[in-house]
Amino acid sequence: MNIAFAGFRHGHILGLYDSVLASDEVNLAGCFEENGAVREQMKADKGITFSYDSYDALLKDDSVDVVAIGDYYGIRGKRIIEALKAGKHVIADKPLCTDLDELEEIRVLTEQTGLKVCCMLDLRYMPQVGKVKEMVQSGSLGTIHIASFNGQHCLDYGVRPNWYFEDGKHGGTINDIAIHGIDLLRLITGENLTEVICARTWNAFATQEPGFHDCAQFMVKLGEIAVTADVSYAAPKCSEMLPSYWEFTLWGTKGMVRFCLKDGNLYVFRSEAETIPCGAWEPALLQDFLKELKGEPSLFCTSDVLEMQKQVLLIQKAAK
Template identity: 40%
Template sequence: MSIRFAFVGFRHAHIRDMFTRCQQHADIEIVACCEQDPETREQLAREGQISVTHEDYEALLAETQCDVIAIGDVYGKRGALITRALETGRHVISDKPLCISLAELDQIEQLANAQGRIVSGMLDMRDLPVFLGLRELIRADRIGPIRAISFAGQHPLMYGTRPDWYFDPGMHGGTLNDIAVHAVDFIPWATGQDLECLLAARSWNANLPDEPHFHDGGQALLTLQNGAGVMGDVSYLLPDSFGYQMPLYWRFVFWGADGVLEAGVNTPTIRLYRNGEQEARELPLPAGKPGAYLDAFLAEIQGATTDLHLSSGEVLRATRLTLQIQQAAVDATANLKLCD
């Protein structure tokens, strides 16, 4: 029997990926689509690819027989949408971020536990060839124990074409929470080491005088359990004219005791600098696992607890850590313990 999905909110482009994958998945039936924003409904009608069945979320919850609520609305509304889905006994999968406050996440986790429901997210960095390859090489000990990591997750802001809701107070939730969650999830998964301590985090208005309240800059300094240092920047500072095509886009460098690995979303290979050698090796990328985040969610809601490509527990953990990092940047908190 098919798993019945209802989609709620299409105001961020990421949800289109999930919608398309669900359309093409043999085990999924899309039974309803809700869009509460009139302008977005008009846009969807013009495009003709997504048929909106409901303009009111509460009506969808009351009228629709479904197993899963899939959420892609604006960030500031997601926490409440997830909460209502759980209250009515549905599983949830959401675009990232799941929510924009620790209080919202606390409520989500409490309800999920009480209702026996799964809440997961689109942390699809794990699905991409380059990140699967980096993990494989690190786990195979090709550079020895990890000593330091840097990641550059900067994005183009595209101000003027990016949706206006990004800049509405209370809707975005912070650049660190928006973007860094991918790295916060990927690094422990790749290295086998939890993030242990947040040494410092900063968010600030770097380059957007027209929106003085919006912090387009975001940086963090952390440690792993083994003492390795982690430096990350997820600012909206890439040149708009280059879009997402720069080699610096989602670029990771792992320094190990015996060498260095370097690669990013737009690099055709993984570069290995091995101690004792004079030239870098260009290592081929493995096959990707497109949509593996969705398959893992389907397996988990059907009872699987082991060998999951991405688990709900990992999604909730990464969400909590990233919200803590974002809050620390707001409060100027340093030396925040992240794990036992």
């Protein structure tokens, strides 16, 4: 199985790149990056060799089975569509795309060809997720009526890529960040988006870029569950150390549960409080993607990933 990389405009893709290099199941076929400055940075920082001088050249390489996409958000849909038309499977950083029409074309192509599309939704591997899903779906917390999550990030202006603030390249803070939270709640509850009650994005902290809506909040329904979320670029630089960083809370008729990315514990509150250690983070994104390609049971499924992306884009579209 040969994987070629197209785009290194966001650092997330480097985790997948390292996984490919460490894997004995896949081979690195080559890399392409359109932006000269990014190419030089990747050569210097990671020792990456760029063997394709165009995306078209990558797609015409018959040895390539999978294209891994880490370009800027606004071009990802186009890149995925072109890869599918060239007969390649795709694994991409989140979000997959920023446009509902492009997403629909991707869906149609996957159904017509049987090709697979995976998204780097690594919060699925938080150690608490399996236990929370079991508790929720077994009914041990009763009927879940309310859920919330906080996915605030640090804007880190001057370090974050400049393309974030260029017209047509970012696509919205909800689509950028909330994709992780909606994906996780869908996985845990088994529910889908039924209504966007309200959504707002606005500029507050990114004073250097007044056209960039760095703040984002919304309230939606997944099934009959009321979900509130804040995914603003409002956190201080130490955002990953905050107890609220990727914090999820679900309230049921028999109790509530809380967990976050900062530790591996599950905090359960019924008549008494209980702390359940859940172990270490063990991401296996590449392995699960390969399982889907082989037709084996996997944490990822193309149709589910595309449906999740659609639901997040609908929330983004509703934002005012």
